[in-house]
Amino acid sequence: MTLRRKRFAERRAAQGYSQEDFAEALMVAVSTVVRWEGGRATPRPHQRPRIAHLLGIPLFELEGLLFDVQPVEAAAHFDVPDFRHRDDDDMKRREVLGLLAVTGTLVTLPGLDDSPWQRTDAGLAANKEEVHRGLWQVFTLSDSKQTVFPAVRRQLHALTTSLAGARTEGDRARLCAMTADVYQLAGELFFDANRYTDAAQCYTLAAHAAHAGGAHDLWACAMTRHAYVELYAHRASAAHPLLAAAHRLARRGDSALSTRHWVAAVQAEAYAAVGDIKACTRALDEAEKVHDLDSLPGNGGWLRFDGSRLFEERGACYLQLGRPDLAENALAAALAQPLSLRRRAAVLTNLAVVGVHRRDVEQVMHYAEMAIDLAGQSKSGFVGKKLDGLRERLAPVMADDRISGLDQRIAALSRTA
Structure with missing residues (x-):
């Protein structure tokens, strides 16, 4: 056991938790807690805000008990190619990951009276949401997606301050939804860079923030994006339960939005990946019903599915299913x-x-x-x-x-x- 992990165990005991109690509170096996404290494993990023809460310490202090180096630097290092201008962009990415950790803590632990940030009026004007939609539009139109990183950093900084000063439940719910929005955009940036673990972390945090904000459509979209990461990594078995959950969430969302149709489109890809052409075709037909909606189904931001991608998605599915004859017509369209x-x-x-x-x-x-x-x-x-x-x-x-x-x-x- 390292000195840091020994202090981790001591803090757990000082809070009155046995290893069994701690494991039950976190819904993990006791052996997992034993491995954490022995230094043979490390809690996953989405678990850390809850652990910090149970230990009664800020997230940054928990990270000090877990790592010998700055955790966001460790989390950002994967055996994949780096960004252009490595040092500068590594710094930007680490900062974004750090801000994700901070906002994730504030979403998990509302109403911190001892917040180190100055309390502010959390009532956000409508133009704040317009800024978010504008970020998505820049992302969509940019040939190089990484140009959006600085703006995402600025928005996360602003949300950190606003979440720390939220005074009403209504403000907090709206801020949590906006946080889920920006988390998903950050995930898209990491996905574009083939940093799938970072992207999945962003989508997990987005789902949590959307849940905290009571935003079912946002929540479903975060789950769907997470599933797509698994599909792209050729892990259809991991994508299916995520999409099943997203489907259930979308049914509780706004029926005027296209969320459920987008979930169906990604489900079609998951079915194609396992060779189920009948289920794939049914899912594609369900996705096509987006055209029956009365109004523009997307919102220009985290939900952009309007049916315009269905030709390419249908083509990709047929190609996966070994039907190049059907795929070519769809891809040409x-x-x-x-x-x-x-x-x-x-x-x-x-x-x-x-x-x-x-x-x-x-x-x-x-x-x-x-x-x-x-x-x-x-x-x-x-x-x-x-x-x-x-x-x-x-x-x-x-x-x-x-x-x-x-x-x-x-x-x-x-x-x-």
Whole structure:
């Protein structure tokens, strides 16, 4: 047992908790608490605010009992490529993760009388929510998503101050919903950089904040984004229960919003991943009902599903199911629509995969080269990952020298974001 973990155990005992009581309060096994205190394991980020509450200490003090280095730095280090301008962007990312921890604590522990922040009027004007929608619009339109990071940091700073000074339950609920909104945007930034663990942490915190704010649609969207991380990491078995929960939440949300239809669209991808074409088709048909809504179903922010992505999503599902004939028609229809750089690159890459199925080298080269050009413009980890997926499928046409050269070009792409 390290000295830090010994102090952790002593603090737990000083608060009157046995290991069994502590484990029960946290809904974990007693063996998990034993491993925490022995230094053989570390509580997950979403567990730490609750642990700090039970120990009666601020979150930053808990981190001091768990880590020999700054925890956000440790949490930010994964065996994946780094951002451009490494030192500067590492610092930005660590700051965002730190702010997530602070706001997560304030969401978990409302009404702290000894808050170190100056109490402020938490009544937020409507233009604050407009700022959030504006951030999502900038994210959507930006070729390089990481340009949004500074604005997200500023919003998290503002929410930290406002949450610490919330005076009424109404203010607090609204602030929690706004926090869930920004958490989801932060998750999208990490996802674009292929930092899936950071992204999943953001979505978990977003779900918790949305629950605290009584915002079922926001909550469902956070769960759906978390599920998509699992799908993209080829873990459909982990995505299914998240999507089932999101489906139940969406049914309790606002029927005028498109939340339930977006959940269905992602469920279709999960069914495609396990080869269930009937369930996939049913889910896609459910998603298509978004067009029956009377008004614009998205809100320009955390919920942007308006049915415009269904062609590309249907194409991706059919490709996953081994039906390139059906996939090509849907993907061609998607390519005829206005698309963001990232979405266009994904569609082009999928059309190149269709070419591999057909052993059509010309088609593979045509679409893959356009996708590579877009990857160079965006430096997006998401686009790079899509092209890596194409590389994994090139074996049937690798005998052609052009494909061999294409494989090398994709391998040489920068994976920074």
